[in-house]
Amino acid sequence: MRRVGIGFLRPGMKVARPVYDRSGRLLLATGIALTENFIKRLSEMRIGALYIEGDIFSGGADASEIVQQSTRMESIKLFKETYRYVKSRRYIDTRSVQKTVDDLLDEILGSYGTLINYYEIRTYDDYTFSHSVDVCILSLLTGISLGFDRLKLKELDIGALLHDIGKVKVSKEVLNKPGALTPDELQQIRRHPEEGFNILRRHHDIPLLSAHIALQHQERLDGSGYPRRLSGDEIHKYARVVMIADVFDALTSDRPYRTAYPVMQAVDFIGSLAGEAFEEDYVAALFSNISPFPAGSVVMLNTGEIGQVVKTDKSAPDRPVVRIFFDRQKNRINHPFEIDLSGEPLLSIAQTLSEEEVFRLTCGTLQPGGSACLDRE
């Protein structure tokens, strides 16, 4: 399977993972073949991308997920309700929030050891809600890698899920503003950590340390953050975990003012701040869970051969198993074969192909006579 952006979908491709709408209802089930009409409808609903089968890069990619799509959708739905509830009644149903984060934690502990194929686990743009759930997932993976025990992970998960709850006080227009913010609007946003802390500390069954995650997640180790410009050990370790997960998820998401960074670029950006804004060991702990070349991505090796990542392994995240489909002259190979890069020290991945490059390649326009378009096969 492969993740394909809406602009590159074609009739005949088959849905490889179910597609849900914003309220969690099933739109397209696995195995359904896309038609012009389906594609038009998905585009109208602003569904950004889906996992498909039915072109040459379709079979055999590792489909393991850290958290099942249905659990993730349930968590987003619950967080959405929590957010609205806090906005109208200033109260959190802590029992159902706790149940949700416990379910997430159990699933993550069960699948821990698999690399997260991060690049776009989300399929639609509902950032405020999906962001909180994704930050929670990334924070838990980091916490597990750092050896946190279950009690610590529970304090971490509820705080990570609710780290941005103070944004209920910020207007939607300001949160989603495409252009630059006025000083006044910036002030509004910069108040969200304290607002969040005040909301959370009113609930006696939310640990105070979890509330501190909301208060401190915008601080930075070198004192460059806000609201209190804390530095080093003044920032609790839970907040030091969540701040990295928060920035990573923000960078790899489409925002009203910019498109998403590819995973590799986000990894480089955060890596460049390790030891300054971010705790070095914590950055390494997060990265040990993320595949820079997620299963399904199409890559070119240093030999010029092109293939698809079919299996990733935690022991060598940047050396996955690649199934080769095109030789170094970009001619389609009749019998695709797999190379396990972990056993091939001279081989490496030179680049990930963009969606446009993959589209051109599978339609035979990259090299004349190189390959046949799906529609003609």
Ligand SMILES: [Fe+2]
């Ligand atoms: Fe935030």
